[in-house]
Amino acid sequence: MAVDDAHERVRERSLGALVILGDTGASSLFLGRLSGDASPAVRRAAAEGLGLLKITVPPNRLTEALLMDSNPLVRAECARAIGRAAHVQAGPALMVALIQDPSPEVRALCAEALAGLKTEWGTEALKQAAQDEDPIVRLYILRGLVEFSPSAAGPLFREVWDTTSDPELRIEAFRGLLRSGEGSKWSESGLSDSDERIRFLSLREWLSRLKPDPRNPYTRDNGSILRIEQFLADPSRGIRELAKGFLENLGFTVRQSGFVYILQK
Secondary structure: OOOOOOOOOHHHHHHHHHHHHHOOOOOOHHHEEEEEEEEEEHHHHHHHHHHHOOOOOOOOHHHHHHHHOHHHHHHHHHHHHHHHHOOHHHHHHHHHHHHEEEEEEEHHHHHHHHHOOOOHHHHHHHHHHHHOOOOHHHHHHHHHHHOOOOOOOOHHHHHHHHHHHHHHHHHHHHHHHHHHHOHHHHHHHHHHHHOOHHHHHHHHHHHHHHOOOOOOOOOOHHHHHHHHHHHHHHHHHHHHHHHHHHHHHHOOOEEOOOOOOOOOO
C-alpha cells in the first residue's frame, strides 16, 4: 500500500503505520518513497520514518533529499532525521543547507541537527550562521549552542544579549551566559531583570551557589537571607515559590499574606 496505492494519503498513512509497528527492516521502502514518490507528503513521511526508526541507511540518501528536494517540508524532515540518527558524515550537507536553504524552517532544523552532532566544526558553523535574518533560525542556533557548546559560544551569547530586544533570543542568550563559565556574574546581574524568566533563572543559579553549613546556620539577619526575602513578594509566582522553598529548607518559617509570602521574625 505504501508503494502502489493510487491515493497519496493512503501511501502516507501506510508509512506511518510501519513506523508505529517499528518495522526497522523496511529501509529500502522508506528510501524508495523518499527519492521516488511524486507526493511531497509521502516523501516527508518517508524521511520522518527513517528518523523516528533510526534506520541505518547511507547518509548520502538523506543529504541528497536535504539539498535537492523541491519541497521545504521534505527537506526539513530530512534535517531532523539526520539529527535523530546522529549522522556525522552528513554534517557538511547540514552546514550547506544552514546557510543556503531559502526556508527558515529547514535552516532551523539544520541548526538543531548540527548542534546534536556535538562536533567542534559544527559549533563553528553555528556561530558563523548566528546572524541569520530569521529570528526562529537564530533561536534554534542559540539553543543548540546552549545545550552542547556553551563555553565556546560565550562571546556570541554576550553579543546577542547586548544587542537584541527579542525576548526569546534574550532568554536563550542568558541561558548560555549562565553556562559559559561566568554563571556567578550573570546570575547576579539578572536578578533585577524585567523578564520574570530571567529573574527565575538568575535566582535559581544564585541559590545553587549558596552552600549552607549545618555547623554555622544562616541567621534571620544574614545578608543572603534578607536578599532572598525580597523575592517572596516578586510579581512572579514561580519566583516566590522558589524563594519560599529555599528558605523553608533552611528551617525558616514562611507564611502567606495575600498573594505574597512573609518571612517570620
